[in-house]
Amino acid sequence: MIQTLIIGLGLAGYYALVAVGFALIFATLRIFHVAHGTVFITAGYVFWYMHRIHGISLAISATAAIAAAAALGLAIDRFLYLPIMRRGGGMFSVFIASLGIVLVFDAIYLVLTSGVIAVARTTSMELWTVGGAAIRKFDLGIMGLVALTYFLLYLWLHRTRTGLEVRGLTDNEQLAAAVGMNVDQTRNAIFLVASAMAGLAGVLTAYDGGITSDSGNRTLFIAVVAVILGGVRNILLGSITGSLALGIITAYAGFFYPEWVTFCIFAIMIILILFRPKGLFG
Amino acid sequence: MDHLFYIATLMSVWIIFSLGANLVIGYTGLMAMGQAAYLGVGAYTAAVLNIFFHVPFPIAALAAMAVSALVAVATLLPLQRLEGFYFALGTLGLNFLFFDLFHNLAPRVEGSEGLYGLELPAFATGARNLFLSVLAVTIVSALACWRLDASPYGRALRATRDRPDALRSIGKEPRMFQISVWAVGGALAGLAGALYGATLFYIDPTLFTLNTSIAILVFIGVGGLASLAGSVLGPVLLIGFTEGLRYVGLPSTLTGPLQSGLYGLLLIVLMLFRRQGLVGKHDFRE
Numbered sequence: 001m002i003q004t005l006i007i008g009l010g011l012a013g014y015y016a017l018v019a020v021g022f023a024l025i026f027a028t029l030r031i032f033h034v035a036h037g038t039v040f041i042t043a044g045y046v047f048w049y050m051h052r053i054h055g056i057s058l059a060i061s062a063t064a065a066i067a068a069a070a071a072l073g074l075a076i077d078r079f080l081y082l083p084i085m086r087r088g089g090g091m092f093s094v095f096i097a098s099l100g101i102v103l104v105f106d107a108i109y110l111v112l113t114s115g116v117i118a119v120a121r122t123t124s125m126e127l128w129t130v131g132g133a134a135i136r137k138f139d140l141g142i143m144g145l146v147a148l149t150y151f152l153l154y155l156w157l158h159r160t161r162t163g164l165e166v167r168g169l170t171d172n173e174q175l176a177a178a179v180g181m182n183v184d185q186t187r188n189a190i191f192l193v194a195s196a197m198a199g200l201a202g203v204l205t206a207y208d209g210g211i212t213s214d215s216g217n218r219t220l221f222i223a224v225v226a227v228i229l230g231g232v233r234n235i236l237l238g239s240i241t242g243s244l245a246l247g248i249i250t251a252y253a254g255f256f257y258p259e260w261v262t263f264c265i266f267a268i269m270i271i272l273i274l275f276r277p278k279g280l281f282g
Numbered sequence: 283m284d285h286l287f288y289i290a291t292l293m294s295v296w297i298i299f300s301l302g303a304n305l306v307i308g309y310t311g312l313m314a315m316g317q318a319a320y321l322g323v324g325a326y327t328a329a330v331l332n333i334f335f336h337v338p339f340p341i342a343a344l345a346a347m348a349v350s351a352l353v354a355v356a357t358l359l360p361l362q363r364l365e366g367f368y369f370a371l372g373t374l375g376l377n378f379l380f381f382d383l384f385h386n387l388a389p390r391v392e393g394s395e396g397l398y399g400l401e402l403p404a405f406a407t408g409a410r411n412l413f414l415s416v417l418a419v420t421i422v423s424a425l426a427c428w429r430l431d432a433s434p435y436g437r438a439l440r441a442t443r444d445r446p447d448a449l450r451s452i453g454k455e456p457r458m459f460q461i462s463v464w465a466v467g468g469a470l471a472g473l474a475g476a477l478y479g480a481t482l483f484y485i486d487p488t489l490f491t492l493n494t495s496i497a498i499l500v501f502i503g504v505g506g507l508a509s510l511a512g513s514v515l516g517p518v519l520l521i522g523f524t525e526g527l528r529y530v531g532l533p534s535t536l537t538g539p540l541q542s543g544l545y546g547l548l549l550i551v552l553m554l555f556r557r558q559g560l561v562g563k564h565d566f567r568e
Contacts, residue, residue, distance in 0.1 A: 091367045093566045097553040103546025107539035263382035266375040273368050
């Protein structure tokens with residue numbers, strides 16, 4: 001039982017890294033960025049390709065993968081979302097275009113990998129046995145890494161000028177622009193930071209259980225439900241609590257009723273948006 | 283030759299599905315992202331009635347229409363309180379719920395993931411006869427939608443989308459039009475689902491995933507929203523193109539990803555450059 005809980009906390013770590021970026025983008029720019037899942041697996045595949053296929057060192061591969069994720073996220077916004085919004089497209093149009101990106105990349109990855117799972121890890125996992133429960137050191141590592149990332153994010157949002165501008169966008173975009181804030185630059189910063197975190201999650205997932213071309217969507221939708229559950233009034237607190245809940249739910253549901261996990265997640269999502277229609281906005 | 287009939291039948295089935303989806307999405311402006319769920323309900327209803335209860339296929343198809351319409355209305359009612367984008371999200375979630383229901387609970391033929399063994403009536407047996415029968419149903423559906431487009435009801439649907447307050451001011455309730463058009467859309471999806479099963483001779487849950495709902499969005503998006511010609515043009519052009527790829531000798535492992543990749547690309551191009559599609563009378567406003 002403890003074992004399942006720890007697995008759930010490990011999963012929660014991945015969700016938390018993806019969810020916080022999604023929440024950041026949604027809260028500030030009102031973009032429902034489903035392609036965030038694509039950014040996540042792109043990092044995973046870059047990491048897998050460099051580390052597993054070409055044997056490049058862990059640190060270099062991971063850094064390159066995270067940089068690739070950040071660049072992809074930024075490019076999607078610059079060359080797709082921004083032009084659509086400039087031409088008068090609304091939230092739904094941007095969402096549809098985002099789905100388009102997901103379909104294109106899924107197809108490319110499916111062809112390139114022939115649907116085979118990509119595991120970047122080359123060694124086996126070290127286990128700790130504590131009172132009869134086998135705990136993977138890796139899961140503890142993830143938790144530490146997530147805590148560190150959230151701490152840095154907190155510093156960024158609350159102690160830097162860009163962070164102040166990001167929070168300004170969450171409250172009122174017009175006002176933020178009116179007081180002379182460079183909204184475009186802040187927007188770039190948001191996409192870079194959010195995508196880099198999704199990239200980190202992608203690297204960790206590829207290293208741990210491996211990824212397939214549909215891992216991105218799955219993780220993204222769980223992260224979305226986590227964000228709806230946690231709300232975005234406080235982005236960091238909302239994402240982490242939502243992710244913890246979803247991590248534990250998916251771990252236990254996966255243990256007892258594996259074939260109903262997706263059903264659970266989407267049932268929770270529908271119930272949440274029905275009864276907390278403003279939940280997404282906190 | 284049989285294969286050409288098969289492709290034409292497939293196009294006809296998707297035209298029926300598109301007609302329903304376009305009524306809902308194009309004419310009435312309801313952002314439905316889970317129409318594949320109702321397609322699946324129709325396909326499973328018709329197949330189960332026909333295979334396990336030996337109900338004649340035409341009657342099973344009519345039953346599929348009724349069941350899909352009922353399921354559609356039952357699922358719409360709770361979602362109606364959601365606005366614009368959240369409504370889309372709710373219907374998308376429904377698609378996943380129905381997929382899991384099909385996957386975990388739907389009956390299957392021993393040793394397979396789905397259902398096969400439909401007994402079609404004599405006049406619809408063989409590729410050519412099946413095509414002619416499905417074509418007849420498609421023509422009737424298209425004529426019905428054409429009549430509906432020009433009728434006061436069609437105007438009320440467009441008013442539900444564009445001027446709900448004007449509709450209220452003459453004592454009509456937009457919500458009622460949303461419910462009734464959703465039922466019509468569900469019935470057409472159910473009919474298309476029943477015929478889809480007859481065309482493929484086999485159904486399984488993977489036919490009714492979110493990808494299918496996205497495909498229908500691509501069809502009517504490319505053809506054109508709120509346009510009868512659009513509902514016909516989209517499936518004909520896109521199915522014609524992807525099935526054509528098989529003829530040029532593209533390996534079958536590549537056609538699947540290529541098709542979904544192409545659909546993704548089309549969605550991007552549509553949203554960037556032409557939100558009303560080829561012959562649309564409305565665009566993706568939101």
